[in-house]
Amino acid sequence: MDSLTQFVLGAAVATAGLGKVAGVRKAAIAGGLVATLPDLDVFLPFADPVDSFVYHRGWTHSLLVHAALAAPLGEVLRRVLRIGREHRWRVIATVLLCLTTHALLDAMTVYGTRLFWPLFPDPVGVGSVFIIDPLYTLPLLALFVWVLVRGKWSRGVERASVAVLVASTAYLGLSVVLQRHSEARALAALEARGIQPDRLLATPSPFNTAVWTVVAIDGDRYHTLYPSIFDGDAPPVIHSHPRGANLLSCLGPNAALAKLAWFSHGFLAAEREGDDVVVSDLRMGLSPAFVFRFAVARVAEHGLDEMTPPRRVLSRQRIVEDDLDWLGKRFAGEPVGRPAEQEAGAPLDGDVGDGLSVCRAVARKSGKIATLPGRV
Template sequence: MDSLTQFVLGAAVSTACLGSKIGPRRAALIGGALGTLPDLDVLIPFADPVDTFVYHRGWTHSLFVHAIAAPLIGEAMVRGFKALREHRWLTYGAVYLILATHAMIDAITVYGTRIFWPFYPDPVGVGSVFIIDPLYTLPLLGVVIWALFKRQWTRPLKRGVAAALILSTAYMGLSMVLQQRMEVRAAKVFSEAGIEPDRVFAIAAPFNTVLWKVIGLEDDRYHNVYLSFLDGEDAPTIYSHPRHPELTACLDDSPARDKLVWFSRGFYRADLVEGKVVLSDLRMGLTPGYAFRFAVAQSGQDGFDPIVPERDYSHRRSTEGDLAWLQARMAGMPAVRAAEAQLETAEALPGLADASTCGRG
């Protein structure tokens, strides 16, 4: 999740656990700081952009690492605050909850978080909440601001903090239920259109859980459909795009390709852009402006040669008309996403597939 959300979640958890011991203001500030601690892994230098992408939210987000770190950080707090010296185990537990809740809400987003490292090294990424979701953050922000203006622990503040934590946690749980419902609905939409994808994955659209992007994945193509809980009886538009598996088949000796295939859990596409093979993670961003695109190979004399990975910025993340389209679809109104419909038409032009072969582009 975004840094503000991580701060206010950590602050709220700390206030709930330690506010009565060291005061709500101190508890909120300490919890907020600790709540952002796992994301300091962004300061770790990695070999290339792909490693930076796939290894973020790694060991610093592990629940097992947090179990080791909590007594160390907690003991420093016990020694630093006289009021905590008789509450050592409470302090340890509070630190663990602050760190662990950071990792757990990150795992609810689609990016993926290695919360079980090193015993289970793959990232967990549910995708039922966007990285910024006001409905989750605002209740926590409200009680944290309240706590920052209070020196003394009061019963109304205690109830407010508890209510905010319960509501935000319930919202996360509800989002996963909604995600399952959307995947079932999308499978029906695909079936009625004569499409039988191998996998269906629903992802919360930006800033809300009313509108969902659902990907239907096949070997050589994928289908996007955008479903709102406020939709009427009109059949939703399905956008179909090629994945160009023939491009990645040429890259058996590319570690960058292997990492991206693993991290995306197979939800990726390949494109030939100015003689370079570019892989995009289909889960993050809207077609074609995916948030994470990497050039991993370039055309050579005998095909494609792996290169040091590069971020590809050839597509904007959003295009003209996307905001109006997003608002219309959130409200359940039929709307065609122009940028994606135009791309779908261009991809279907004769000869385009011939340009994306295992040989030189």
């Protein structure tokens, strides 16, 4: 989640845990700062943009690392706040909660968080909450401001902090229910069109949990649907796009692609932009304006050359006025397609031909077609 949300969540946890013994203002500010610590990994050096993408939310977000650091950090905090030794375990428990709630909240987004590093290196990403969600953040922010203004511990502060934490956690639970509902509606719409996807994932559209973005991988295509909780009986519109499977199959042993395939769980698409082969993570952004896109290879006379290091490529399109109008209609439950995408049944144009010609070039040189690494 965004830094503000993580700060005010930590502030709420520390207010509930330490407000009585440290004072609510000091507890809230200290809790917010402790909860920010895991995101300091953005200052760690990485070898290239792909490593920076896939290894963010790494060991600094591990629950095992948090358990190991809670005692020393708690002792430092106890001395800074001048809390007596009789409250040592309360301080340690609060520090642990500030750190772990940060990681667990991040894991609710689709980006992925390595919660169990180093025992289990794969990232966990539920994907039921957008990285910025006002409905989740605003109650926590209101509590933080109120605590700063009030400045004194009371039963009211205790009840308010617990109530906000319970309500915000319940909202996360509701988001999972809505996610499963959206996936079920999208799968039913696809199956009605005779489409059996290889994998399917629903994530919230920006800043809400009412309109969802569903991405379905179907061989050399991917489909996007946008179910709304305000829809009636009409199925969501299906938009279909080429996934660049020919280009992906020609890339062969490619370190950057292997990492992206592992991190995205196969939700990838490739396209040719000039002489570059650009791979996009389909889970983040609205097609074709994906947030994380990387040039991983370059077209050469003999086929494709791996790009070392890979390069981050900015999206060619951002949310435009048509998207805002469309999103408003989806909030109203109107069954309309997204203007920026083609509807189902449109020709799968793009770089299919280019991919085939490159494959033939690779085949002529090596005598075989390379296979894609990872889980794509």
